[in-house]
Amino acid sequence: MKGQEWYQAEQVASEYESKRFSGGGRLIDRREKEAVLSALAPIEDRKVLEIACGTGRFTVMLAEEGADIVGLDISAAMLQEARSKARAKGVDDHLEFLRGDAARLPFPDDHFDTVFAMRFFHLADTPASFLAEMARVSKDQVFFDTFNRFSTRSIYNWMLPMGSRLYDDDEVERLLKGAGLQLARADHDFVLPFGLYRQLPDNVADVFRRFDTGLGDTPAGDPLSSVSYWDARVQ
Template identity: 35%
Template sequence: MSGVAGMARAYAGWRASTLGRITDRLEDVLLRDLLGDVAGRAVLDFGCGDGKLAMRLAAAGAQVVGVDADPAMLRAAASRAAAAGVSVQFATGRAEALPFMAGRFDLVVAVTVLCFVPDAEAAFREIARVLRPGGAVVIGELGRWSLWAFRRRVRGWLGNRLWRAARFSDATELRRLAARSGLEVQAVRGAVFYPPVTMLARAMAPLDPWLGRITGIGAAFLVLRAEKFSAAAHIEP
């Protein structure tokens, strides 16, 4: 559990910092906007990590299943959900082979997961498979063209294994992956346009939502919303 405990401490430290609070708030606002009303919907949190998002969706009335490849992380997430009195199911699963039947979920959400998956295209196909026709997917990924990505690349070059393995995305790549999986893109928006400096985050945060509506270039965080084609919707009258 030492690795999970260390990651939990890192999450807690980030969320307690001023830069972390500002950044998380902007990312959460963008995610909530593109997720919409989740009450009563069957939701898969793909790569749920510490369970924070899964718990928030469940508290909003969704029927949530969290899946992650790390059993130790899932145990920690389940403990957090139980302590908070929030009902979330958790399951172990790999991105390329999700342990669910086709069409099970109304909504699939994945936040900063695909950047660490070796075959993002296979993961997108799995997401599309478990999504019902007419259902939606919301993908949050680390933007390629930002100072945050540059800093992370440097850390990878200097030996950080996590960032050495990471792949960063742009809007074009996210749209391409969605289209190849039979998903119809509705929106791609960005957030966190400031560099990883607290003073600049404070100054620029009020402009962030406006920038996110006009461009994804420079955004540290990109969110795509797409829907699965419904066969009935494409039948000519």
């Protein structure tokens, strides 16, 4: 897994959200949370596993919505941040955080209603094995996002410290088939790169987002989108 040691550093964990989801990055945070809430609804009493939960952005949100949720991550530092967030939101007794390896999930088959992962597959060195494990422990739904090969991200991907694994639609469809999953829905978004939004103040980011959304609604929008959200069902 790319960046495994980097994500386990205490300084990286403590600064993770402030660096990525402040200023114009708040817009990204809102959109990703909207994607998760929409895909997983109805959420109350749903048994959910989040892979690579990091600082608990989604885990805590879903606990607040009434999910029975477990967040798993390999980074103890990230999980410490997640537990602090859960306590601050008053949901620390409504969820569970575990340190573990996504390649060897410590759960029996068909244990969860939904298994999902955000900001994970761009770092995966063996995506087929990770997706197969997610499908194994889910009895219904698997949800995840990818960064896309034919997008603005491909222009600057080589400049990123760890790079990203970029996917095209055919590769994702092969991965789904290999894991015994059936695609239910795919949403494509962010023609403009994430990195641009993070450099902008909130009000300026909103202007760019309106342009981005308009471009996304054109025939060129889906092929050029930098992010895709994949909602699949166990066959």
